[in-house]
Amino acid sequence: MPPIPAVALGQLRRRPAAFAGLAAAQLLALATVTLFGSLLAADLTAPAGTPRAASGPGVAVVAAGFGEIAVLVAFFVVANALGFALRQQHRELALLRAAAATPRQIRRLVRGEVLATTLLVALPGWALGHLAAGRFLTALQRRDMAAPTLAVPGSPLPGLAALAAALLVGLAASAVGARRISRTTPAAALTGSAADPGRTGAVRLLAGVAVLVGGGLLLRLAATRPADQLDKAGQAALLGSLVLLVAVALLGPLAARALVAGLGAPLRAAAPRTGWLADANLRGHAHRLASAVVPVALLTGLSGTMTIMTTTAERAAERATAHAAELSAELSTGLTTGPAASSVTSASDIWLRQAELAMLVCFATVATVNTLVALTVDRRREFALLRLAGATRHRLLAVLGVEAVLTAAVGVLLGAGVAAAASAAFSTAVTGTMAPAVPAAACGWIAGGALVLTLPGILVPALWATTGPAAALVAGGGRD
Template sequence: MLSVALCTVRTRWVTFVGSFVALSLGVALLAVMGLALASSLDAPGRAPERFATAPVVVRASDTLRVPTPAGDRLHKLAHPRALPAGTVARLRELGTVVEDRTFAVRVADGPADLVGHPWSTAAFAPYGITAGRAPTAADEVVVSGDWADPGAQVRTDRGTVRVVGTVTDRGFENAVFYTDARAAELSPVCVQVAVRANPAAVREAIRDTAQNDADSTERDTGTGTVTGTGTGTGTGTGTGTEIAPAPAPDSGSSSDVQVLTGDARRLADPDPDRDSAAVTALNAMFGTAGGVTAFVSVFVVASTFAFSVARRRREFGLLSIAGATPGQLRRTVLAEALVVGVLAATAGCLLGRCVAPRLADLVVDGGLAPGWFTIGDHIWPYLMAFWTGLLVALCGAVAASWRAGQTGPAQALREASVDSGPMTPGRLLSGTALLLTAAVTLCLALAGDPGELLHRKSYVSRPMLLITAVALLAPVVVRPLVRLLAWLPARLPGAVGMVAGENAVAGLRRTTAVAAPVLVTVALTGSLLGATATLNRAQASEARERTSAAFVVTPADGSGFDPATLAALRAVPGAEVSVTYSSAVHVLEDGVAVVESAARAAEPGPLAATARLPLAAGKVSDLDDGSIIVNEEWQRHGVGQRVRVWLGDGTEKTLRIAAVMTTGTGGNGVYVTPRNAPGASADRVDVALTDSAGTDPVTAATAVAAGLREAVRGSGGQVRTAADWVRATHPETDRTTRLGLLLVLGIALVYTGLSVANTMVMAASDRARDLAVLRLAGATRRQVLRLVGAEALLVVAVGALLGLAVTGLNLAGMWGALALLSVRTTIELPWAAIGATVAACTALAVLSAVAPAGFALRRRAVELAGVRE
């Protein structure tokens, strides 16, 4: 059989070109996504930056450690604790201690990400002065970069300062250096220090301090024993981290002090987790893209191979008449698929190797990946792509080959002209099973956990199940759908509409094969973009309903307002000001899982005046320093129940539940008072109008808005109406998610577009005889081309309608989930994106149908009619 298959592939290579192209492109896409995913698993090691020359850095741990029966659970704290004063005093006995402080600095015409530091820390980067001198007075600063020259007067939110020097731009931050005394005034809390001392001595001192504090705690309380043990072995040039317990300032529990040496000093740099965060985002993006790409490529390859086998039914009929047995036919088809599959999969791997670096450059240039991201040398993506492509090719051919072997000679010759039974029992059973699975899982999700349907992994994966089900059942609905779409064109003058509809019905396999990739692309475009748009609309609706404020004031850079600005805002006549702070709360659920919830801290009275929280039980006014407002997602959410929580700085407390909010889209976190958010920054101020603002609402709002703008003039805050704030901050998708979805849809559109063109070209050779008959019947060349184009339009319309049906079903499920979560919103269909997708598929389909037909019509009609395969 293999020798026969090789001869068939060699002599009838044109027949296998379409399958080869589809498979090689599919394998290339799988290889590219696999290489990108493998390369995003690990970030390169990053050397220390701000403290590259510091012998030792000691810092208060920013990690919450919660003991559980299954081991300690670690979570990053929202607000790191201050380094204990006793620890700093003990370190000063060993050598020079430089206290580090980091705080935001806002300048109207300067970089948006300016950060302030004490001048003494500049030597550890090291920063070298390029012009001017070091600061010596409270109003003097040194800046990095070239945005300000020595002698310039700069107005900041921290007061007007004079630039007396500049330092080299190190690339990882835009720094403003103050004198040590002035930096301590601007940022009183010190979370880390650099120590010029022997690392071993520093570790020993930290252990002794921790042990002394533990012994003191035991004597004072009479209970418990805390011991400090070192786990690090780093040196001044190696890699080491040691964590020793020390008592927390506001509780009887213990916090950790980290001793950083060697490469571990990078943990003291600004945003030390940015590489791991970038890796996580890349991994999620390429994982999603890889899953969708795998689905699209497998779907298209299987469909193309099945169509390529089905279009050879006349040949199989002749072989049966010549004496070929069904087993021989099946083995021949599988051998051909094996030959084409091996060659195409190999070509696809080679193509993927060339394309993968281009994808890496694209995501780096687009800001989706950091500059260090490159494609690594990995083998498993090639193996995965090769064997997946080959397996899909064989599976796509086996079903059609089985049916070809079971079909008698006369029946095969009859079906070669008209597709009388494209819906096989196996296809009907598989499609029905998948459709029922999609329906049952949707109902179970709605009944059990509606919020699960709002997660990205759900609204990305669920459409694939429904798309496959609809594609398998397409022959059942394509025939009536084609007749419905062709009903009006068939009644127009001329026979083009009628003949196009009849041709599409007669060639049902061809129609289904072309409509399938259009169905995939339209359904993915509508479902993915529609899901994010619907979710955005729901979140915007929630935000709009949750606030009764007239204005919302936010910092220009999101860092937080200083006390002076808050006092000025509270002093504005006619304004009821509610200051809220951003924090976090951790809770232990089921005894083993530490769950973090975003928290807002606010005073109960002003909060009740400026917000309409979606409460399911309780009252906002019941919130106090001993209570908390939670949402229904919490395991314990009964009003009056007490919950053990850890605040943003790791302080453990037991709070009473004062009220419970509905779950919503997941953005309803928790509310506490400012006393339970130590270290949090005031990053939002809601303002309502009071009776003293005046009786005319317009005049009162204008006067209050002017007062608010004057109050934040020095800090650069933004004053917006509540509606403007909702539009500006809530209804938008994360940039990485949005661009990642566009990347996925772009790949799907390109691949399915090529598949449409490929299938149309494959079908063109089979239609040469039909076109010749039309010419002999009196049709002009232009009429024949119009007919071919009209049929292509009809087939694309069928695929687009099926894709819209899938989109509607998916978004209806999301809308039902939102309704169950007490969120009132509407379904958002991305009509512009769907229209662009359909237009692209239409252009490719028409061009791919008309061009081969026009080329075939250049021959004489009598010659075409006499062609024998």
């Protein structure tokens, strides 16, 4: 077997599409950690006696609050992208095992690929993060949320910390991803290279239940926060929604199969051929379906949670302000509007929440597009076999269109469930009731956006995956 570094670089050259998603995810992760690390460095290196912000919590608190969720989401996207990069290489890795490659060599190969991909995007990630830090700090200063004398330092430490974090997460994810192929026998690895797991394993099921319980505890913590700690309640609710989405990822095959069974029934009745094929494909490959719906659920769940929480806080503040004004007019006393109308709903805080939402949507969009494209391209050999069996390209694209609609619907429903739970917990802390204020128009745009991403994310790569001679694709194993 050639040296491991040479094989790893060869895989990157042979399958650039397989690693494009991982490169984009690592680029975002590096930029994110560099961004918030640079903001913390700006606050820590400020000269003694530098005045604090005129309004808002200050740069360090903003960076820590933003970074807590954004970094977790970024690395969730990295792990997801790496999983698909490995999946697209599964056949090659199985062939290497059959050619006498040891499990240790396979793990080293995967680590080499992660290292090469991360180093490739390190400089662009640092530059993007440093530039974003300067722009973000300027925006904070314009809103009197940062001292005007603060500046982003030119220290390389934030970038080096970002690189170390990205490598740590990437290597940890690669260890998990390479475990299946490296621990099986060469024959079993080769024969199972294209197989979809039939059932959810007991370990994964137990882990999913445990994570689900952990998410519930975080939401309970958010719901029991006192009225003067609404920012902490919001952070706990948002973190709880992210933990619930991890549970969705673990329990996805079970939930996705159940939802498709219900949603597919009317499609089978309306379109007996196309609808039946799409429904059978999705239910027959529950793990593949779960992989597709998780990023859609991530997009809708986080976006919906942020949107509903912000609207709930605004409505609560409006009611508190109106009530205080009435009492003040009647009693002629200087009553305050209460904690619900404090910094939670100030113009600066609303801007911060909108910026955080935009960042989370960016991460979730990258995860959604990368996952759908990778899954569709991975089915190229399957499409060729269907074409050899008599299916026309038009029929395949019609079936995939129905699959895209069902995938978007399942992802939106799972994300809506997470958003509903997190928003109810936040609403309990803000208003004392589990019924949050739901902006119907904004939620409709979120669901529509998920559909807009899902349809081209499946159909555009399908146009490429269904081209070329079917017999040659089947004989070649569906390689790029």
